[in-house]
Amino acid sequence: MAKSIVIVESPTKVKTINKILGKNFKVVSSMGHLVDLPKSTLGVDIENDFEPKLIVVRKKQKILTKLKKDCAKAKEIYFASDPDREGEAIGWNLVSHIGEGKKIFRVTFQEITKEAVLKAFKHPREFDQKKINAQMARRVLDRIVGYKISPLLWKKVGSRLSAGRVQSVALRIIVDREREIKKFVPNEYWQISVDLKKEGYDNILEASFEKINGEKPEIGSQDRANELVESIRKEKFVVTDITKRQISRKSQAPLRTSTMQQEAFNKLRFNASKTMMVAQQLYEGIDLGDGETIGLITYMRTDSVNVSNEAIEKVRSFIGDNYGEKYLPEIPNKFKAKKSAQEAHEAIRPSDVLRRPNDLRQYLDDDQFKLYELIWNKFVSSQMVPSLYENKKIEIAAGNFQFGASGSTLLFDGYLAIENEAREEESKIDFSHYDKGDNLNLVEVKPTQHFTKPPPRFSDASLVKALEEDGIGRPSTYASIILTLVMRNYVEREKGYLGPTELGVLISDLLVEYFSKIMDITFTAKMEENLDLIEEGDLVYKDLLKEFYQPFNEELDYAEDNIVKTENFVDKDCPECGKKLLIKWGRRGKFLSCSGFPDCKHAEPLTLGIKCPEEGCEGEVVKRKSSRGAFYGCTKYPQCTYVSKELPEEE
Ligand SMILES: [Zn+2]
Ligand SMILES: [Zn+2]
DSSP: OOOEEEEESOHHHHHHHHHHHOTTEEEEEOOSOSEEOOSSSOOEETTTTTEEOOEEOGGGHHHHHHHHHHHTTOSEEEEOOOSSHHHHHHHHHHHHHHOTTSEEEEOOOSSOSHHHHHHHHHSOBOOOHHHHHHHHHHHHHHHHHHHHHHHHHHHHTOTTOOOOHHHHHHHHHHHHHHHHHHHOOOOEEEEEEEEEEETTOOOEEEEEEEEETTBOOOOOSHHHHHHHHHHHHTSOEEEEEEEEEEEEEOOOOOBOHHHHHHHHHHHHOOOHHHHHHHHHHHHHOEEOSSSOEEOOBOOSSOOOOOOOHHHHHHHHHHHHHHHOGGGSOSSOOOOOOOTTOOTTOOOBOBSOTTSOHHHHGGGSOHHHHHHHHHHHHHHHHHTSOOEEEEEEEEEEEETTEEEEEEEEEEEEOGGGGTOGGGGGGOBOOOOTTOOTTOEEEEEEEEEEEEEOOOOOOEEHHHHHHHHHHHTOSOTTTHHHHHHHHHHTTSEEEETTEEEEOHHHHHHHHHHHHHOTTTTOHHHHHHHHHHHHHHHHTSSOHHHHHHHHHHHHHHHHHHHHHHOOOOOEEEEEEOTTTOOEEEEEEETTEEEEEETTTTTSOOEEEOOOSOBOOSTTOOOBEEEEEETTEEEEEETTTTTOOOEESSOOOOO
8 A cells, every 4th residue: 555645844853753653654844835936026916816926946846856756656645744824835835736636634733742643643634724825925915025125225225135024113123222222311310228237136137218208209419319318317217117928929821932932032041043943853853862753842833821631631740749739729720822822722831741851851952951941840830839928028217217128038939849040039138136116226328329221122032022012923933033134134133132233224214214004013013913814714815915005005106206216425436447436235234336337346345444454464444244243354355364353543
């Protein structure tokens, strides 16, 4: 009997799944998208209901030929690409090429384990056209924006630049934040604390100045601070109240894509792309020594916090066995997903909670281990009871002034038994020596100067959070939005924080001026919602594209008529043809180009007008960029290898 063919999109999954399915199946990989819009033209028939013109990707012809051969004798083809829109489309787009005369099945699973895969193959389904349409609509929207706007950038700014639909809004968010930071004016303010001592007890009690005549003080200058310090010195200090309050803190939901990217940045300093790459390795399968590869986590692109009943049962018995019944809530903890989350999806969790991070240490590289541990911790703690703190506060009066000192003690760790670092918030101050009515002696009054701070630049973590809150982007796109902006040199990563480049600001401002709709957060969020509606079957592909295209086309017409070519000539002639040189923007920054282009192809780096400090070198200093950041080099490179982090002084 001919083997049934199983098609997946990645070679790692081939190995894992073939082992599970056994010899009646042959698993093959499509190596991603084989069919896509053409590169050279728009590939969308706007007049004809936005019909996409899909073609076989040129570099993948060979793979398709091989796939056809693999499928030639098979009677059944199972499409087992990832369980989301993109996976659905990757499979469906192949059907017309290899599926003729065959039985076609779609199978999806949230984790690549024996149980999950076998179960999925017992219940294969048909392709979901709504999912495919939603994916196609995203692709076509992005394509129209990219192909129509980019030529305007070439005209105004420089060749080979491009604009993306969602990336451009993200760029705007980053540029807006940079302007906020630049125009921020810090405000001076002062805080005052006192060191106090109780007669016969050696420890110092530090209390902060909280109120004057019952009002929160505003201390804007050193003079005012000194005035208050003088008055405070004259007063007598008495404990007026000691209060205790128990506070319970609940565990957080298990991870989904956006929270995984945030946690991995905050705890591990992984950027969003790295997190997704490592998560994909864990999902697709890791060799656990006996030649058997197993998917260690559930699918990593998800906005759901659901957990399957089987996984809940397993983690509850794990908690009971290893931590005891008092760590186990009476009924499983439930978490609310955001409204667009798909019920069929699951949170990101270990495929088997009994595989503890340390048991797997030897099979994982450092990054895989750290991310697995993070996912495992978050999952197990999400099903444990809250932690319990006791907060104590001492209130102290001194004339019209009120001071306070507070501390908290962990009474019961609860879910914190898993996540040790969270305990550090505990501040142990021993209040047991103080009673209401105690007199305290003043040891010292300590005024400190502060300034209000501007909002910080975005990190991968805070940008993903903002994108999710604004409804822009989806689990499949957060990481690629950031990566694209960095690759295009519109945004720079500096010590983990994202700032716009000069080029990024230029592009963002131009797009905001001419394409206010595309650059509008609400409009973009609405488009994302509409894509969800297509997937749910509540909106039709061509209606969404019409709703989008009409206002876009109006802006496009206006921009085409009004964006004028700008030419920034410099006072230097082309050494080849004598015409004037002008400044142009390329993907790697500014450079000088001959105004006779394309007849004359002369181009040279834009120097800073400073001679190279290297002895005997005739070159000039230029700013260059590498993956490790900006540096200064010489125009005569490679003959001259001068490099410096600092701009050299001009003699
Ligand atoms: Zn020239
Ligand atoms: Zn030089």
